[in-house]
Amino acid sequence: MCIQQHRRPRRRSLTHKLLRGLADPRDAWNYLRRWTQLARHTGLPYAELSRYRRELRANREFHEHLERCLVDIEYSFSCSAELYELVRATKPRINIETEVAAGLSSVHVLVALDANGMGMLHSIDLPNVQHGSNLRAGPAPGWMVPDGLRQRWHLHIGDSRTLLAELLRPLHHVDLFLHDSDHSYETMLFELEHAFPKLADGGLLLSDDTQLHTAWDDFCAKHGLRPARVFHLGVTRKPFAGASLPATTCTASLN
C-alpha cells in the first residue's frame, strides 16, 4: 500500500488545460479524439462517457490517493480514465484482467465497481519476484489498491497461461476482459482466444499495447470484430447474437 506522501497533490484547473491545449493544439486534438473514438468503438453515448469522466475528475479523495501512489510508480497505464468510464457506463458484473503490477488499472475498475454498487474484479498477476513483473522487490501486486476497495477484488497470483483457463472454467460468462500482461504475440492471442468464448454478448474486450504487433488485428479479423483502438488500447465489444452492434447499446443488456 502506498502511504507516504512525497509531494503535494497537483490539481490542474480547466484554464490550465485550455492554455496547454492552445500551446499544443495537436495534443488537444488527440485528447478530444480519444473520447469520441471510445464512444464510437463501444456504441456508448458520448454524453454518458463525458459525464463519468467528469465524475472521476471530481473524486478528489481518489485523485489524492493516486497522486501519492504515482510518486512510486515507474510506468503508466494511459487509458485508466477510459477504463473507469466503460465500467461505469456498462455496469459489468464479472470483470477479468491479466496483469496488476502496482494496480493502476485495477484501482480504476474497482473504484468504478464501487460507484456502480455491483460487480467483481478478478486480476491475475505474476508474483513480483518473477521475471516479467515490473515491480521492484518489496511491494505486492496491487499495492496501491486501498483496503476500502478490496471487497470486490479477487487477486490470483500466477501465470495467466495456467490460471486464466482455471478461472474461466466455472464462470458462466465474463462482461469485461482486459489483457495487459505479457505482451508477446503468443500470450496476447492466447488470452484473447481463451476469454472470447466466455465473453457475454455486448461484453467488452480490451487489450493494452496493441501497437506492438498484429495479434489484436489478427484476433479481431478471425472473429469478425472491429480492430478498434483508443490510443494503444484495443477496444471492441462482442456483437449481440444474430446482430451487429447497434450504434447506441443499451447498458441494461450487460447487467
Ligand SMILES: C[S@@+](CC[C@H](N)C(=O)[O-])C[C@H]1O[C@@H](n2cnc3c(N)ncnc32)[C@H](O)[C@@H]1O
Ligand atoms: C504492464 S504491467 C501491468 C500494469 C497494470 N495494468 C497497471 O495499470 O498498473 C504488466 C504486468 O503483467 C504481469 N505479467 C507478465 N506476464 C504475465 C503472465 N504470463 N501471467 C500473469 N501476469 C503476467 C507482470 O507481472 C506485470 O505486473
